[in-house]
Amino acid sequence: MAIESITILGGHGKDGGEEPVRRIDLRMGDVVSIVGPTGSGKTTLINDIELFADANTPTGRRILINGAVAPAEFRDNPARNPIALITQHTTFLSDMPVQGFLETHARIRTDVGEPAESLVERTLAFANQLTGEPILVRSRMTELSGGQTRALLIADATILCNTPIVLLDEVENAGIHRSRALELLRAYRKIFIFVTHDPRIALLSDYRIVMRNGTVRQVLHTAADERKFSAKVTKLDDFLSRLRERIRMGESLTDLEAELEAVA
Amino acid sequence: MKLVICAGPATTGKTAVLRHIIKKLRDGGQLAAFLKIDVQYAEEDELLAREFGIPTRKVYSGELCPDHCNVMVLGDALQWAGKAGADVLLVETAGLCLRCSPYVDGGLGLVVLEATSGMNLPLKVGPMLSLADVAVVTKIDRVSQAEREVFRARIQEVAPAVRVREVNALHGIGIDPLLEHIRQTPHATDHMLLRGNPPVGTCTICVGKKEVGWQSHFGVVRPLENQAFYRGE
Numbered sequence: 001m002a003i004e005s006i007t008i009l010g011g012h013g014k015d016g017g018e019e020p021v022r023r024i025d026l027r028m029g030d031v032v033s034i035v036g037p038t039g040s041g042k043t044t045l046i047n048d049i050e051l052f053a054d055a056n057t058p059t060g061r062r063i064l065i066n067g068a069v070a071p072a073e074f075r076d077n078p079a080r081n082p083i084a085l086i087t088q089h090t091t092f093l094s095d096m097p098v099q100g101f102l103e104t105h106a107r108i109r110t111d112v113g114e115p116a117e118s119l120v121e122r123t124l125a126f127a128n129q130l131t132g133e134p135i136l137v138r139s140r141m142t143e144l145s146g147g148q149t150r151a152l153l154i155a156d157a158t159i160l161c162n163t164p165i166v167l168l169d170e171v172e173n174a175g176i177h178r179s180r181a182l183e184l185l186r187a188y189r190k191i192f193i194f195v196t197h198d199p200r201i202a203l204l205s206d207y208r209i210v211m212r213n214g215t216v217r218q219v220l221h222t223a224a225d226e227r228k229f230s231a232k233v234t235k236l237d238d239f240l241s242r243l244r245e246r247i248r249m250g251e252s253l254t255d256l257e258a259e260l261e262a263v264a
Numbered sequence: 265m266k267l268v269i270c271a272g273p274a275t276t277g278k279t280a281v282l283r284h285i286i287k288k289l290r291d292g293g294q295l296a297a298f299l300k301i302d303v304q305y306a307e308e309d310e311l312l313a314r315e316f317g318i319p320t321r322k323v324y325s326g327e328l329c330p331d332h333c334n335v336m337v338l339g340d341a342l343q344w345a346g347k348a349g350a351d352v353l354l355v356e357t358a359g360l361c362l363r364c365s366p367y368v369d370g371g372l373g374l375v376v377l378e379a380t381s382g383m384n385l386p387l388k389v390g391p392m393l394s395l396a397d398v399a400v401v402t403k404i405d406r407v408s409q410a411e412r413e414v415f416r417a418r419i420q421e422v423a424p425a426v427r428v429r430e431v432n433a434l435h436g437i438g439i440d441p442l443l444e445h446i447r448q449t450p451h452a453t454d455h456m457l458l459r460g461n462p463p464v465g466t467c468t469i470c471v472g473k474k475e476v477g478w479q480s481h482f483g484v485v486r487p488l489e490n491q492a493f494y495r496g497e
């Protein structure tokens with residue numbers, strides 16, 4: 001089934017009050033951010049989407065795919081699930097080796113086509129572009145660091161699941177190469193939904209879903225003048241990334257003062 | 265009246281799942297009765313009686329295998345629940361004997377496993393999983409989507425015919441399909457049978473001979489190097 005749209009139908013907030021925004025339609029190719037204070041219900045909203053909520057979660061929201069209730073097989077058969085969710089988790093509980101875990105996931109996520117070994121290889125290569133120290137296939141999942149865990153989850157969702165809809169919960173908190181991740185992700189045409197506190201990701205989105213007290217308060221389309229200064233934000237952000245990387249590698253930063261003057 | 269037997273290792277979320285089932289049955293105008301079978305301590309009967317005002321009981325299996333204890337008391341329990349006017353009897357059992365199954369033909373068998381338990385658990389729980397009708401996977405809110413899917417695959421490797429249902433038993437997400445399974449379960453009858461074959465009969469240790477080493481025992485014995493065999497007297 002080709003995915004054209006996701007619809008979010010409003011439910012109610014933590015206090016039982018009606019959600020102000022009653023309907024949001026996301027179309028194929030949209031890049032969307034979900035923003036809001038800590039505890040405002042951002043994770044809960046993407047979980048509703050991933051669960052294909054049908055007024056059966058605590059929020060009372062309903063999710064439609066191509067305008068209709070999602071077929072049961074989306075949830076019962078991972079090979080048919082059009083959504084990959086990169087959760088906020090920074091640890092795996094799984095006691096399997098990375099190789100075995102990815103091979104099992106590859107087998108159940110894809111019906112046909114590419115053999116599991118080559119999928120696993122590509123997934124690891126993608127993940128290792130995002131981490132500092134590479135993930136070794138023989139390590140156990142539980143041995144991976146927080147950043148390696150997030151990198152592997154992003155790679156698993158993008159390469160191995162390769163679904164038309166990708167939900168990402170606060171990728172910026174992972175200590176991974178964030179700009180590299182964005183660059184790699186944008187090569188794909190999908191619906192991307194980022195839960196984020198990051199100005200760069202927010203400005204790169206087509207619109208921002210604003211959360212408060214468990215509900216969607218408003219939908220803000222990225223304005224033309226916001227886009228104009230987004231280039232400058234990107235430069236600033238790249239500079240800060242470089243700074244971070246140099247600190248990580250144990251280098252001195254004295255030569256960067258002039259560059260800071262230039263971007264700030 | 266219908267019979268649901270819910271088994272699973274300790275703290276996997278059996279009571280949490282049953283609590284949502286009781287609530288949803290009540291919303292649909294149906295009364296649940298609850299029986300807890302445990303080896304030596306349980307308080308779910310008091311908690312659920314207080315919370316929902318439904319008929320509840322508990323049985324301590326003590327020296328008996330809890331699964332066999334379940335079989336022993338089930339006839340009386342069905343009568344008790346029937347007299348109490350229940351539409352569904354929910355039995356929660358620790359299922360500590362991993363060789364036996366607690367399920368009954370004609371009843372619905374639920375095994376509750378937690379997604380956080382590690383990928384080898386499905387390989388370790390034996391007939392408690394393979395003879396169930398539905399494997400309920402709890403705590404999906406605590407793991408990544410990828411891990412949840414691989415855990416599901418591990419269950420299906422061991423038990424391809426068992427239906428897998430993922431739930432968040434804290435918030436009651438994913439419970440509706442379980443109600444549908446109960447709806448499709450036939451009514452309990454007077455002649456129900458334990459599902460599966462019980463493990464081979466008792467050895468002399470079971471009847472109180474305590475010497476170490478198979479040479480001191482009769483019946484089905486097991487040396488370290490060989491398979492079990494029958495040693496008659």
Ligand SMILES: Nc1ncnc2c1ncn2[C@@H]1O[C@H](COP(=O)(O)OP(=O)(O)OP(=O)(O)O)[C@@H](O)[C@H]1O
Nearest residue numbers: 012013014037038039040041042043044058059214
């Ligand atoms: N509409 C709602 N109705 C009831 N409870 C809700 C609703 N929305 C969110 N909650 C509850 O509020 C709590 C916080 O929500 P959530 O974890 O989604 O916040 P968040 O915005 O992702 O926070 P953070 O930035 O810290 O990750 C959770 O316990 C969630 O179950």
Ligand SMILES: Nc1nc2c(ncn2[C@@H]2O[C@H](COP(=O)(O)OP(=O)(O)O)[C@@H](O)[C@H]2O)c(=O)[nH]1
Nearest residue numbers: 274275276277278279280402403431432433434
């Ligand atoms: N996060 C989370 N916790 C759960 C879930 N299901 C059960 N729990 C918790 O796990 C613990 C044990 O649950 P309980 O129902 O008593 O387990 P039982 O021993 O199998 O009956 C309790 O603290 C529950 O709140 C779930 O889906 N998610």
Ligand SMILES: [Mg+2]
Nearest residue numbers: 042043044088
């Ligand atoms: Mg969150």
Ligand SMILES: [Mg+2]
Nearest residue numbers: 278279308356
């Ligand atoms: Mg319990």
Ligand SMILES: [Zn+2]
Nearest residue numbers: 329331361364
């Ligand atoms: Zn037994």
